[in-house]
Amino acid sequence: MALPKTEAVSTEFTGIDTMPEAAVLARVLAGQQAAIAAVESAMVPISAAADMMADALRGDGRLVYAAAGSSALMAIADGLELGGTFGIAPDRIRLLMAGGLPVDAAMPGHTEDDVCEAEQAAKDIRRGDVVIAVTASGSTPYPCTISELAQKAGARTIGIANNADAPLFTTSDIAIYLPTPPEVIGGSTRLGAATAQKAALNMMSTLMGIKLGHVHDGMMVNLLADNAKLRKRAAGMVSAIAGVGETQAAACLQASSGAVKPAVLLAAGVDGLEQANAMLETAQGNLRAALKACGFYE
Template identity: 50%
Template structure:
């Protein structure tokens, strides 16, 4: 692991930047030790979303921003319903550049937030130190309701991890600027969250040959990407891909099957039969609706 200088402010600018980069690389590498826990977390997330449950991401400060980033991209990447992800950030999601530090100590709303969670739901709770009052109170409130908690902390023996059903320690090195957890700790958290949600998308069948086959093409760029996905999987022309997408109201998975020569109704029936997964539908003989 790279040694982070304590005198970064005395370094030449290029050396300071190099030290920052070394810190981020080391933080990403720290995630490797948590791979088994990340796999369990991804399975829990996939099960929650597949059964119609909701993910509640809860955190304060920089950890809250990492949670906000991951939660906000799930629907666009994997086509999950936006209502299936909630962000419970201490003090609320900032709409300007003001993010007061005292909100991480505020625990008065945690019980009310947990009370809105249903029996199919899961909480993902983050805290760099693992001692943030808001994060601890959220974990306790969710556990009190008997619901699963996935917890991420950057200290191996953190109290938050003791409250988790799935504990994910990310033991990052001291920050290049002490106390600024948006640096190494934030990097490790973002990497871990991205890996959890991406593997969950794969487990739900929303990735096929590295392609986002369940994306919601709600703009020009994404409609073009959906057409490219159809052509790459089936080998049809761009025009045929666009026709298949139009026939399915730009629903990418059934559009792939329609491009192989079956009707929209048969495509949807086939997907329903195979748990909305493309691969078995595309295997030899699977495209038959007999």
């Protein structure tokens, strides 16, 4: 019986343990590059996934990331960054990892088979949520079970896997197949498969943030400046977008309690925080649309 591609051992890497260091590193890098290239074939479902995620956050839904092992580390990294990058509230994101989120270097493999844990984790998934289930093999019991139960609960589901005809895809409203080649180290899906997964997740969440109006000219304008680094970054954004000096930008940020979008509108001449927030609400959070409404963009 043929092994799935994610478990296959390639003859291309025979003798890799006897090669000079530079040759080993070159092959590892080539494997990473091939993994990234594999993502290009999934542009259409990745775009559809971003739409689905944005729709959930426009309503009352949550984004639920579900995975095990290396795939979970990729999914969790994406979910954890959504607050800092796009200002998504923590209660709009759930992170489900087989065995629980690690607090040390122990990450036992048997937890991915724990269907009972998956059933428990899926209990509060509801209609309106979007579940993003990630598994290199496409058959890992933990994320597959959560995806199945989520669909039964009326949630929408996105499945990401690196093998064609993955069982996960049977319960995925959107199936994202990442056709990565065999790993440099056979079966070590923390390498190529995980790299492709992280790239796909980055693309999904970035496009989602743009659709939600949280990106303006490549700047993450929905962040809340709550430390010195972010206050400096936020002031730079207000200054660049509204075309004002740093002192005025800082004053507008202080008036908006560190929120960049209303601070930009204040710097652009909007009369007061209440009006700035009202304009943003009318524009569904889209700063560019709000700036056009106040006549800043002719």
